[in-house]
Amino acid sequence: LGLVGEIADRVIVMRHGVVREAGPVRQIFEQPADDYTKALLHCRPNLDERPLRLHMGMTRQQALARTLALLDVVGIPDCARRIDAYPSQMSGGQQQRVMIAMAIACEPKLLIADEPTTALDVTIQKQIMALISSLQKKHQMSVLFITHDLALVGDIADSVIVMRHGEVREAGPVRHIFTQPADAYTRALLHCRPRLDQRPMRLPVIDDYMDGAAGPDVAMPQRARGVLASDTPVLVVNKLSKSFFLREGLFGKREFKAVKDVSFTLARGKTLGVVGESGSGKTTVGLTLLRLHRATSGTALFEGRDLLAMSAREFLPYKRRIQIIFQNPYASLNPRFTVGQILLEPMQIHRIGAGDAERVNLAEALLDKVGLPAQALHRYPHEFSGGQRQRIAIARCLTMQPEILVCDESVSALDVSVQAQVLNLLQDLQDELGMSYIFISHDLSVVKYMADQVMVMHQGSVVELADSDALYRNPQHPYTRTLLGAIPRGL
Numbered sequence: 259l260g261l262v263g264e265i266a267d268r269v270i271v272m273r274h275g276v277v278r279e280a281g282p283v284r285q286i287f288e289q290p291a292d293d294y295t296k297a298l299l300h301c302r303p304n305l306d307e308r309p310l311r312l313h314m315g316m317t318r319q320q321a322l323a324r325t326l327a328l329l330d331v332v333g334i335p336d337c338a339r340r341i342d343a344y345p346s347q348m349s350g351g352q353q354q355r356v357m358i359a360m361a362i363a364c365e366p367k368l369l370i371a372d373e374p375t376t377a378l379d380v381t382i383q384k385q386i387m388a389l390i391s392s393l394q395k396k397h398q399m400s401v402l403f404i405t406h407d408l409a410l411v412g413d414i415a416d417s418v419i420v421m422r423h424g425e426v427r428e429a430g431p432v433r434h435i436f437t438q439p440a441d442a443y444t445r446a447l448l449h450c451r452p453r454l455d456q457r458p459m460r461l462p463v464i465d466d467y468m469d470g471a472a473g474p475d476v477a478m479p480q481r482a483r484g485v486l487a488s489d490t491p492v493l494v495v496n497k498l499s500k501s502f503f504l505r506e507g508l509f510g511k512r513e514f515k516a517v518k519d520v521s522f523t524l525a526r527g528k529t530l531g532v533v534g535e536s537g538s539g540k541t542t543v544g545l546t547l548l549r550l551h552r553a554t555s556g557t558a559l560f561e562g563r564d565l566l567a568m569s570a571r572e573f574l575p576y577k578r579r580i581q582i583i584f585q586n587p588y589a590s591l592n593p594r595f596t597v598g599q600i601l602l603e604p605m606q607i608h609r610i611g612a613g614d615a616e617r618v619n620l621a622e623a624l625l626d627k628v629g630l631p632a633q634a635l636h637r638y639p640h641e642f643s644g645g646q647r648q649r650i651a652i653a654r655c656l657t658m659q660p661e662i663l664v665c666d667e668s669v670s671a672l673d674v675s676v677q678a679q680v681l682n683l684l685q686d687l688q689d690e691l692g693m694s695y696i697f698i699s700h701d702l703s704v705v706k707y708m709a710d711q712v713m714v715m716h717q718g719s720v721v722e723l724a725d726s727d728a729l730y731r732n733p734q735h736p737y738t739r740t741l742l743g744a745i746p747r748g749l
Contacts, residue, residue, distance in 0.1 A: 284366040286357050286374045310363055328359040332389060354378065354386055362393055369394070372404045376671065379535040379700035380744040387414055406673035408451055409703075409746035412436055420444045442467045450678040452707035454730065454745070457481050460685070461678035461707070481685075483710045484725045489525035492694050493547075493662060496521050498556035498566075500539075500546050516542045518718040519556070522711075524662065527688065529695040531709030531726065533702060533741065539718040540698045544664040547696075548582055549573060560662075578608055581655035585667035587647035591639040597625075597650055598635035604657050624653040628683060645676030652683065664696045669704060681708065702745050706730055714738045 310321040329337040332355040345353050354374060361369055371390065375383040391414070394401055405411060411418055411432065418435050420428040420443065428441040439445045446467035458478035500517040517539040524530050532540045545551045547558055547565065558565045565576060584590040591600060601621040602614070611617040622632040628649040639647055648668060655663060665684070669677045681704065687693060697708050705712060705726075712729045714722040714737065722735040733739045 282367040283370065284361040284364065284368075285370040285372060286354070286361050287372055314364060324363070325359075328363055329356070331362075331393075332356070332359045333385070334359075354382075355389070358386070358389060358393070362397065362399075365397055366399060368400045368402065370402045370404070373406070374403075375407070375410065376405070380702060380741060380746075381535050383410070383746075384744040407746065408436075408447055408674060413746045420447065447674055451674045452678075452681070452703045454703055454706055457483060457707055460682050463678050463682070464675040483727060485525050485528055485710050489528060491523045492526040492560070493524040494557075494559040495523070495547070496557045496559075498543065498546060498558065499554045500542050500551055501554045516718055517546065520715070520718075520720050522713055522720070522723060524694050524696065525710070526661075526694055527692045528710040529688070529697050529708050531705035531712040532696060532698045532715060533700065533705055533712060534715035535741075536700070537717075538715040540715055541666055542718075543715075544582065544666050544696060544698055548580060548664065578658040579660055580662045580664070581658050581660040582664040582666060583648070583651050583655060583668040586671060587644050587651055588639075588671075590651055591647060591654075593639055596636055596638055600639075600650065600654055601625075601635070601657055604654065608658065610657065610659075620657070621653075624656050627656065627687070628653045629679075643676070645672055645679060648672065648676075648680055649683065652680075652687070656687070660693060662694045662696065664698070666698045667700065668697075670699060670701060677704070684708070702741060714741065 310316045310324055311318065314321075316324065325341060326337045329341060334340050334352060334355055340348075340352075348356070357374070369390070374390075375386050378386060387410070390401060393399065403411070403415060415432045417430060418432045419426055420435070420441065422443050428435060428439065428444045435444060436448065439448060443464065446462065446464045449462045449467070450464065452461060456478070457480055459481045460478070462478075498517060498520040499515065502514045502516055503511045520539070520543055522530060532543065534540050542551060546553050549565065553566045556566065560576065560579070563576075565573065565580075568576070595603070598618070598621060601624065602617050605611055605617045605620065606614075611620055618635070621635060625632060625634055630646065630649055630653070634642070634646075634650070639650065642650065651668075668684075669680050672680060684695070685708075688695065695708070697705060699705050699708075709726045712722075712724065712726050713720055714729075714735065716737045722729065722733065722738045724734075729738065730742065733742055
């Protein structure tokens with residue numbers, strides 16, 4: 259696209275050597291709200307004024323009609339009303355659909371899809387991929403699909419290029435590359451991803467294959483999962499509900515029930531996986547338990563005390579015992595703080611350690627525990643990769659010595675190799691410290707690997723709750739079967 263300066267050598271598209279924004283090449287970006295003109299504009303100017311009137315020479319009326327038709331094509335309901343909606347008023351899947359409409363508005367011959375489904379749940383991902391596929395056939399459009407989801411590549415691509423550090427490691431037909439990979443890095447990528455039919459004690463990582471320490475034929479010890487009746491409950495949630503009130507007109511308000519009568523028990527040292535499509539209430543449950551949202555009703559008993567009924571002063575010591583890892587490691591760390599300040603601040607607030615010298619020693623020990631050097635204390639978040647930033651976020655949580663850790667999509671933004679490292683780290687910490695996890699994710703393969711129990715949510719309600727193996731082997735609810743049926747299987 260020529261967005262990062264001059265292109266080395268030549269790129270030829272439709273016999274033209276220069277690529278222009280509104281020419282035969284368009285792109286779908288990973289974060290739709292970010293590209294939505296920094297979330298300041300609604301659909302109409304992004305679709306109507308920019309590509310159609312400026313580049314296609316349409317009148318205002320023609321552009322409006324074309325915009326409504328595009329929104330209808332990509333499956334946006336009630337187009338006439340939604341055309342003036344802002345990104346914050348749409349779900350992640352709807353935002354991505356608008357991005358697709360923007361990309362195909364000028365009928366490109368090449369569509370570059372850069373991680374277009376990374377932040378989406380499997381059902382929305384399946385819908386988006388079906389939409390791109392149908393548009394591809396309708397407009398005879400080629401698609402360059404950039405992703406770290408290898409199972410998705412196996413499902414949709416004709417050929418594949420494997421890259422590392424800016425270099426092509428392997429290229430060829432998907433079936434050949436996936437079944438007979440010649441490069442060690444390709445083999446590593448294929449075996450780092452969690453599988454539905456296995457649950458090894460540790461996931462392989464890139465270095466295992468690059469060093470020759472592992473291979474596809476090496477048998478991995480398997481990890482047992484499940485919750486026994488004898489397991490000690492650490493958190494008992496009963497009929498948790500959360501409503502938001504949306505303004506309608508000047509004086510009207512409408513109640514939106516984000517979470518409806520959710521009940522579950524979290525056992526000590528175990529992991530509860532929470533799955534469901536975007537907007538199902540998964541994250542709201544976690545944030546409400548942390549009192550970042552005020553519960554509408556229900557109880558959450560932690561060692562017999564109701565977290566939701568406590569005063570702010572009573573809840574203060576419990577903040578240490580329940581922590582959260584947020585989804586985006588690029589946004590959850592203060593960019594103005596060094597790693598040392600990020601780790602020391604919560605210890606100072608909660609008076610952990612006798613003084614700053616002891617706190618620095620604790621911070622260095624925590625960095626070592628998450629696999630980072632002590633020198634990282636003096637560096638800033640922007641100097642680290644996404645996986646390293648997520649390790650810093652985990653270390654920050656560990657400063658509080660928590661008993662419950664809410665992992666809110668904590669590995670969804672990471673590629674499979676880094677994801678394996680972080681999942682292994684979480685397993686090691688749970689084995690060592692006996693923490694309990696509430697593991698919220700839209701990646702059902704990752705949840706199968708991590709969770710002892712799985713809770714399936716749909717439209718704010720729990721539709722199924724069972725031991726992990728039982729749920730994946732024999733799902734009872736139709737919605738659970740739909741979720742499992744949408745998982746990309748690869749080859």
